[in-house]
Amino acid sequence: MSRPEETLPPDLFYNDRESRKYTTSSRIQNVQSDMTYRALELLQLNGPSLILDIGCGSGLSGEILSSVSPVDGGPHLWVGMDISASMLDIALQKNVEGDLLLGDIGQGIPFRAGSFDAAVSISAIQWLCNAESSEANPQGRLSRFFNGLYASLRRGGRAVCQFYPKNDAQRSLISSAATKAGFGAGILEDDPGTKKSKLYLVLTAGGGQDQGDITGVVKGMSDVEIQDGRRNFRTAGKKGDRRSNKSDITRKKEQMERRGKVTKASSKYTGRSRRRIVF
């Protein structure tokens, strides 16, 4: 099976058709959601947090972050960044709670220093190893990404990036770019040696004693009780219908108008449904 990263740049690969295929496959969605729960566990957040989702796609991870219940330290608020307008469009149609940015993480992270408690990225950063244009090379893009990410996290903040390196060379290209940016970094592998094997790059931004040590951060982490954690998270109000649909929004508007606040007139776009974003 050929790697999509080697066929097209991400914004062209994830066009309307591919984005729909990706987000309607329940097999893919299950895998992505399992990895999100795992990443969330590795982040070890200790309360409702502001989280950056790198390569957020249709907002699948974000929906999970929004639905973590107060007893489990949530809900979190997230900002998602993605280079594919088609993917973001699907997130809009789902009316996700987090904010969405159209952006290329290889160009940097456009947030001021210390903005986020944490960052998460599921199946995205290996895309940075492929740069087609002559102006951009993978090293430069990886370094802009990790430098920007490092700065945007508050001191002591963590980032967990699940990724699919093509080979060992890509794996170390990525992890060394992270440590060069100042991160304490480690790679955790779940189900090693099997077809389901998953790699998580676990990063800490300052404040830790693991600074610059590629193995330190994840030492002792492989025996975290994954099973229990996952079950807890799953039952944590995943079904909770917290996002307002059009009628909720309209109701809120009416409320606001009664209270004398000016809100924008309801438009056919209220609820942000089914509208293409074209820049």
Added chain:
Amino acid sequence: MKLLTVNFLTCAVKGCKGSAASFPLHFEDAELEQREIGYNPTFLSNILPRLDWDAITTTALELGFTNLPATKPDGSFETADEHKVMRDLHTLLMETEVVQGKMVCRNCGHAYQIKEGIANFLLPNHLV
């Protein structure tokens, strides 16, 4: 895009890193919508120390909100007044969204378009 997010966004253009004028970005032709989201005082307390109050004041004024406290609330919830301040902050930062318009950098003049609440931060290569 929530006004909370706006308080963290900076200009992405290379030459603007470290320039004081590149934060906050300034709104032009902004259209707003209110969208309800669960009140989460724990989250607000967590985020409060990180807010740039001058920038919030600037943004709020640009968008026509004039009744903001002059200084950052200290995040206590003891009195009814303090509760109300945090509630208002929740409404402004978490429930007020810019759905159309642009954000402009005062340092380089670059305008970031916002459509359907999504800001476009893609840059031409020569600005990266």
